[in-house]
Amino acid sequence: MSADPGPAATPRHPVADLLLAAWRGPRPPVDGSWRRVPTWRAGVHAVVSVTGRAVVTAPDDVTDAELEALGVDGWGHAHDPRVMTRLAGRDGWVDVLDAVLVAPGTGEPDPRVVPRPDLRDHPRVRHALPIRGDVRVHGLEADDDTVLTLATGLGGLTEMSLEVAARHRGTGLGTTLARAARGLVASGEPVVACVSPGNVPSLRALLRAGFEPVGSVQVYLPRR
Template sequence: MTTLAGLLCDAADGRFPPSDGGWVRVPPWRAGVGAVLAFTGFAVLAVDGPLPRQVDGFGGAHDPRLITALAGPDGWIDSLDALLVARGTGGPPALRARNDLADHPRAAFARAVRDDVRVLGRADGDDVAVLGRGIAGLAELSMEVPAGRRGGAGRALVRDALTCVPDGEVVVAAVAPGNAASLRALLAAGFVPIGSSQLFRRAPAP
């Protein structure tokens, strides 16, 4: 049985699904959250229920009409993100729990779509790294540094966050392509792009 976690871990090792326009369907990894993911020429739909449109792995999976139909007229649709992977480095954690940053927007968003969320940072300052069980149940990282500290601080924060994940464990990060600051920081810290992802939630039934 194909699993999304397996596909992502394979991609982290450079083994990608065939780029033949195919696609597979897998169960959602979190109740209430669906997703459409794409690799080169291949797509994965983590959805429940019937599919409202034709799907293909040559870009059709990210047709805006598909995600709109899946989410429904009152559903929530996240941005279409670049999907990147790295591996935890383990060792003594370079960051500590920062419960005082628990209400940070990054943390609030993570709790809505991930499980086992941890809010991390240094002993002081406003740099925040958020780790949780996200896409496919894998460790997922998001982070933010104040605008005035950009220019290397983001890269250092990402590298420090990876020390909080066991050595060798796959870590994913989803970032909007327009968020160039975060994208540059992730790439500089060793993350590599493997595809794209878009989350959605249907509105609760009345």
Template sequence: MPDWRPGVGAVVAFTGHAYVCSDRQPARERLETLGCNGFGGATLPAVAMELAGPHGWIDCLDVLLIAHGRGLQAPALRARPDLADHPRAVHARLTRGEVTTFGYADPHRRDVATVGQGPGDLPMIGVEVDEPGRGSRIFADVLDLLPPDLVLASVAPGNARSLRAALRAGFGIIASVQLFVPAAESDG
């Protein structure tokens, strides 16, 4: 499949099948030799290292989630350009296009939500809360902000609190995703 977004590749694994999204056209035989398959093998470390190359960048393995925006008239989140340098926003700009940062109106709250252009031009979000336990609210508040179309999110499976919060807010699990940037694009 084509790149996840320009310069960023991905392995997207569903139940029983997986896709390598890369404009570099990796050799199928080589990937199969490394164990790449739709039954967990597509996310093996050797496969990720082959796709990224020895000096490429490999992101963590994430759960890929999907929901529908709700497009409320008065969402709780506001555009917060002052949060553009937040580490969550910096990371979002590496893997998504046209990233905007949102937060609550109180300028002292450092909760941040990013909305950017993901695969298939679908909005893709990321969130980080300043205080543990408020995650389900910010996931729901992002959905309130977005129009009633499909919305993607990704969460590290080991971040159980965040994953539970996304599920409570209405997201459903559809796949796993592991992003990578080949060495030529990553500049180390």
């Protein structure tokens, strides 16, 4: 009698595969190609690029031929504003172009960072709710302006975001929160962070906390 192999592992979304391959390998070919993939969350779309490759989730009324005519490729043109405008439609919402960084979870929570479900009206949380699933809110016990979120985000991977109260900026708290996010995820499991390249303090905090850049993303919500 053969042993029961147990339940099959759930396959990862192609966006997750692309990002994790860019992070830990095997690296995808650097050939300038792009491909269309399904969404990982109903109604939420994105253009994701890594070195020499891109993937696009697109509404059904946008054809591959249209995207090719607009110059979509794996060399960065997938993020062309004309492409994003066509994808989102005249009344759609397009997020800023973000750098994507990844770090492994450590499974070592920071006791200073505690669940704060009472902060679900914080602007950082309100931003996460329409585009991510299972949003969990953390923060500091005596601070209603500093927040850390963990959610099911880009490509179905765990995604974090943070905001440090203005009075605490420059103190290293951003790095502390980014490390705390890793501590809230099982050891070795990937944690994604998306940050505008112009947000230098947050980018530096993520790098100091052990996150590594792997690509870029623009999330959008089409209106049809």
